[in-house]
Amino acid sequence: MIRKCTEHGYFRGGSCLQCKRPGRYLLDDSKEEKLGRFVSGTLRHFPASAGVEMDMFGWVNLNAFYDVMKKRYNWMKKEYLYALVESDEKGRYEIRNSKIRARYGHSVNIDLDYKESDYPYLYYGASPEEVDVLLENGIFPVKQRYVHLSTSYEKALEVALIHTENPIILQIDAFKAQEDGISLKLATDDIVLTEKIPPEYLFIIED
The missing domain is CATH 3.20.170.30 (ADP-ribosylation fold)
Structure with missing residues (x-):
């Protein structure tokens, strides 16, 4: 379940971890799972099959991606996409400059442009x-x-x-x-x- 706290943003579960308020209801568990599977599959494994173009760094146009999701799920709203990304505790996705991508887990041939780690x-x-x-x-x-x-x-x-x-x-x-x-x-x-x-x-x- 995904909700939105007016003070702390999107979260998963029954109440905001920070203020303990229930927040505004957005997605139930079933819809969250459906959207999550599609986002993961498209951004990591089969962008072309889903009907979106991915650049060499793994980025997909956010509006084009939303349009594809809207055709598949007529109840889809663009806010749901932001909610999925921002409430994900593992940080699996990122949105930047009107584009979206998975941070890791790809099977498609891309070159992620992250900075070098400084862990010894x-x-x-x-x-x-x-x-x-x-x-x-x-x-x-x-x-x-x-x-x-x-x-x-x-x-x-x-x-x-x-x-x-x-x-x-x-x-x-x-x-x-x-x-x-x-x-x-x-x-x-x-x-x-x-x-x-x-x-x-x-x-x-x-x-």
């Missing part, structure tokens, strides 16, 4: 079955355009637990990797994107 170390969670392969061959994207690294051990553990019960957390020597010419792009406060991490920058964090 980054983290990546792996299952026990794959960790030896990663230490030998490095980390490469499989189904996505970029490898997604975490800016903290805790976030890497949280992500890894979605896929495995016994994650092993790898530490990346980001400072050394960047010195050697590997680009590490800061997508959000939690996520850094890269095209590859060779094995010489990987170390297991022992319990």
Whole structure:
């Protein structure tokens, strides 16, 4: 459920986290899920199939994107698009200069133009079955355009637990990797994107 607080903006849930007021009702859970799936799929995976053009940096014209959504969902309002983006706790999307894009998670071939990360170390969670392969061959994207690294051990553990019960957390020597010419792009406060991490920058964090 998405609502809007007059003082603190859009939020998800029954009440504003800051002032505890219920705010103005916008979207129920069902409509939020439908719009969220379409936004994610279009901005990350199939813009052409959805009928929108995406530039080399992942941007889509906001008005064109809204028009496509309006044709698909006759109850759609442009405010709903802003509400989805601004209330997203993971910061998955951004709107800038009448354009919209996903911050990460792409399978389409784009070049995200984020600034370089200044974290000296980054983290990546792996299952026990794959960790030896990663230490030998490095980390490469499989189904996505970029490898997604975490800016903290805790976030890497949280992500890894979605896929495995016994994650092993790898530490990346980001400072050394960047010195050697590997680009590490800061997508959000939690996520850094890269095209590859060779094995010489990987170390297991022992319990």
